[in-house]
Amino acid sequence: MTAGLDRADPRITARDGQLALDSDLGVALFDAGLRVPRADLVPTRIDLGVLDARTDAVPALLRGLVRRQRPRAQAEAAGGRDLAGRLRALTGPEQDALLLDLVRTEAAAALGHATVDAVRPGQAFNELGFDSLTAVELRNRLTAATGQRLPATAIFDHPNPTALAGLLRGQLLPDGGQGVPVVLTELENLERSLGESVVDPELHLQVAARLEVLVAKWRTMRGASTTDDDVDLDLDQASDDEIFSLIDTELGL
Numbered sequence: 001m002t003a004g005l006d007r008a009d010p011r012i013t014a015r016d017g018q019l020a021l022d023s024d025l026g027v028a029l030f031d032a033g034l035r036v037p038r039a040d041l042v043p044t045r046i047d048l049g050v051l052d053a054r055t056d057a058v059p060a061l062l063r064g065l066v067r068r069q070r071p072r073a074q075a076e077a078a079g080g081r082d083l084a085g086r087l088r089a090l091t092g093p094e095q096d097a098l099l100l101d102l103v104r105t106e107a108a109a110a111l112g113h114a115t116v117d118a119v120r121p122g123q124a125f126n127e128l129g130f131d132s133l134t135a136v137e138l139r140n141r142l143t144a145a146t147g148q149r150l151p152a153t154a155i156f157d158h159p160n161p162t163a164l165a166g167l168l169r170g171q172l173l174p175d176g177g178q179g180v181p182v183v184l185t186e187l188e189n190l191e192r193s194l195g196e197s198v199v200d201p202e203l204h205l206q207v208a209a210r211l212e213v214l215v216a217k218w219r220t221m222r223g224a225s226t227t228d229d230d231v232d233l234d235l236d237q238a239s240d241d242e243i244f245s246l247i248d249t250e251l252g253l
Contacts, residue, residue, distance in 0.1 A: 019045035099165040
């Protein structure tokens with residue numbers, strides 16, 4: 001029955017915690033199963049240490065055997081938020097490249113390949129060697145990595161890595177996910193730095209004055225009036241006294 005079994009098949013390798021059965025043991029377990037009045041027995045050998053060490057999703061049938069496992073829903077949600085945040089800091093082409101690399105990496109792992117080279121972006125999943133079992137494994141891997149619940153037919157409805165990456169992009173970035181402008185990212189970093197700083201009164205005044213100057217300069221860059229009297233001040237050419245006079249006027253000091 002197993003004479004033609006391909007031992008290179010990734011579904012029966014030790015990475016999933018499945019250990020091989022020799023012919024004598026396999027036949028003995030089969031005979032034992034016939035004598036037991038239950039229909040839900042599986043004759044198999046499992047390396048529980050491998051399952052415990054897995055960082056990706058443990059197959060549903062084996063989860064009850066794992067001693068330590070993060071709450072799945074919480075872990076998936078956290079992974080999705082982290083990935084969406086990373087994507088929003090990238091440009092559109094960079095977002096596409098990141099998601100495509102993720103799909104190719106997980107597809108290669110599901111097929112048992114050591115690298116992503118065997119998974120070409122435009123090649124159909126069925127040409128790559130996916131069947132119903134490995135398609136489910138790929139879906140589970142992507143769910144664990146992205147926090148997105150993919151439909152059971154995702155691999156068949158989006159038949160190559162590029163198309164599947166597009167599905168993930170739409171789910172992770174439903175608003176289109178335009179990259180965050182660099183200036184806003186820098187402002188967030190500055191705000192975080194200010195919140196974590198403990199400064200003396202003198203430094204506090206220096207930082208406050210610098211921020212007020214930046215606010216005033218930003219307003220002039222839009223061509224807006226900086227005072228009620230529409231005074232046009234070139235901050236690049238202004239002296240320190242003129243800048244502080246502008247700040248006092250702006251803040252009503």
